[in-house]
Amino acid sequence: MGKGTDRTYRSLRGLEKTASTSRVLNLAALAMRNAGNPEHEKSPFFIAQSLNGAVIVRHRLRESEREAFDRVRYTATKLIIPFERSDLGLGGRSLFVSETGWLDIFEELRGDYPEFARDVAVLEAIDELPSLDPFLLREHMKRRSFDISPTHFEISAPDLAKMQRFVGSEIAKLIELAYRDSDGQEANIARLVEALLSAQTDARLEPLRLTLRLERENYKEGIFAWKGFLYYKWVLNTLWGNLRDVFAELGRVRVVGPIDSETAQELEQLKNRLRQKMERQVKSVMNHLNVYDEVFNQLTMEGNALAFRDFLLKSPEMFLSLGDGCGLVSHIATYWRYQFPRGKPLAAHAIQLMDTLQDFEMSLGTDLHELA
Secondary structure: OOOOOOOHHHHHHHHOOOOEOOOEEEHHHHHHHOOOOHHHHHOOOOOOHHHOOOEEEEEEOOOOHHHHOOOOOOEEEEEEEEOOOOOHHHOEEEEEOOOOOHHHHHHHHHOOOOOHHHHHHHHHHHHOOOOOOHHHHHHHHHHOOOOOOHHHOOOOHHHHHHHHHHHHHHHHHHHHHHOOOOOOOOOOHHHHHHHHHOOOOOHHHHHHHHHHOOOHHHHHHHHHHHHHHHHHHHHHHHHHHHHHHHHHHHOOOEEEOOOOHHHHHHHHHHHHHHHHHHHHHHHHHHHHHHHHHHHHHHHHHHOOHHHHHHHHHOOHHHHHHHHHHHHHHHHHHHHHHHHOOOOOOOEEEHHHHHHHHHHHHHHOOOOHHHHO
């Protein structure tokens, strides 16, 4: 695969110094950043060293790519082995997890290393998630009992602290309900939130499990789904400002250099379509969170634990949809700011702007009325 044959590399070329986003896990950057770190090397992501310089992408499939799967899929996990770790733009070899015949391709890319089944299981576990957000990926891999160093999941200490404060404020009423017979629950709220966000089963959460009426066999599944909703709610809470900037700046971005009237008209039409699709995507995400808020309020205001428990155990489809939607708006908000940094001119050449907006539109998919 050459650098001119796959648009993925144009998006990834700026990621040499970035470890991950909601759509990309850059093991190549992590390997260079942690060179000589014994903790990183002791518990690698993959057993095969050839894979620990890979880039893993949550990829929205084009229509022609969907034919490679034996069931209908719109997104897939793409594994890319770069020819040169320090320059992703040079291209590399790649495969989609679960595409027809992928195990044979994977064995060839992986090389002659032991524990083939373990590395396959890691990729299949990654493919189960709607996005590659470091927090969810870290928790999910622990939940699947993979021993991987925390250095592979770059969540900054300030971000973790912000999330813990956000989660604490979100579930304060529930903690009060679950621990009303305990002494000093207010003083322990930080430790309870830490226990909730941990991947390990914690005895301190037993009153919470009883309040939610979760049987032990459903406890991990229910708590993981809950952490997912809390995580996405926190992410979106931090994204709204950037997303509002995208909407505002989309109409103000200026084209540098010559542009003919036909291209100018096409750009305006593309902006309008993109704005409408973004609005629909944000509305869809908010609808999912509103459903969560409604059942959570039933739990904390009315004591209806059954409704919340049933929601957690029956919501995998909504969880995947929420994660996918959150990943899309996060990608747009963060990549827009990467292309147009604050304090720099809000301007681009027509080809560059067209390319960026088309990537955004493609990531948001095709509307039903467009198909009609």
